Amino acid sequence: MENFNQQPANDDKNKLIWWxxxxxxxxxxxxxxxxxxxxxxxSSVVDFSVFKKDSISAIERDLNAVEMDxxxxxxxxxxxxxxx
Numbered sequence: 001m002e003n004f005n006q007q008p009a010n011d012d013k014n015k016l017i018w019w020x021x022x023x024x025x026x027x028x029x030x031x032x033x034x035x036x037x038x039x040x041x042x043s044s045v046v047d048f049s050v051f052k053k054d055s056i057s058a059i060e061r062d063l064n065a066v067e068m069d070x071x072x073x074x075x076x077x078x079x080x081x082x083x084x
Contacts, residue, residue, distance in 0.1 A: 054062075
């Protein structure tokens, strides 16, 4: 009879341990989320002077500065490497 009475007490102890573990995990997760959330700098004002405005002429100059003279030979070299 004594073994029969010890089993439910042991089950209750295991359930209590699992509930404590679950609560600790939830609390640690919540603490991590709060800490992480506060460590992210928040700025409600956007400074648009940081963004560089390019005019069409500046974009065209950049495009014209790109060298594409050797493009065919470079593609041929790539094809040779692939076929090896």
